[in-house]
Amino acid sequence: MPQLRHLLTLLTLVTSASVAEAQGNSASDTPLHLPASRFEFVASGETPPAPQPLRIHNGGTAQFTDVRLTRVAYADSARGAAWLIPVPRQTSVAPDELATVGALCIDATGLPAGTYRATAAVAAREVPEPVAIAITLVVKDAGARAADAAGRCEIAAKK
Secondary structure (H helix, E strand, O other): OHHHHHHHHHHHHHHHHHHHHHHHHHHHHOOEEOOOOEEEEEEEOOEOOOOEEEEEEEOOOOOEOOOEEEEEEEOOOOOOOOOEEEEEOOOOEOOOOEEEEEEEEEOOOOOOOEEEEEEEEEEOOOOOOOEEEEEEEEEOOOOOOOOOHHHHHHHHHHO
16 A cells, blocks of 8 residues: 555656646747646535636737647546546637636546546647646545536536
8 A cells, every 4th residue: 555655646746747847848938828727626525616717818929729628637547537527618819818718627426535636738729839737636525426517517618
């Protein structure tokens, strides 16, 4: 068990370093800017975590098209399947516009208590390298359920 804990700690450090490196490299080299690059959710009991908006700023001179979440990777996929539900809202962003391009939602149904991590990237056709984000989900009890998570996400994306 100590070896598994050590491995998980090491994986967390490597994931955090990769996200930080990707953010450091892309933040200055791209006109795609994220007001938030870390998203944290807590699931407990019957109350699912609230969806969080995914916002980007176009600091360039050309319109962004085909804006999307890509490269979703779960750090601990052995314990939990795909619990992140990205819901697109808007796929183009004008120059100097701050736009909500979607929502990040969580479906914790069936996940055992624990901490789950994922990384992803926000991409646009006009941006050569996507910008990394980190997502953390803390499930406080094994009974956590996301009643109609997909429906709640659809509503959040329309706001």
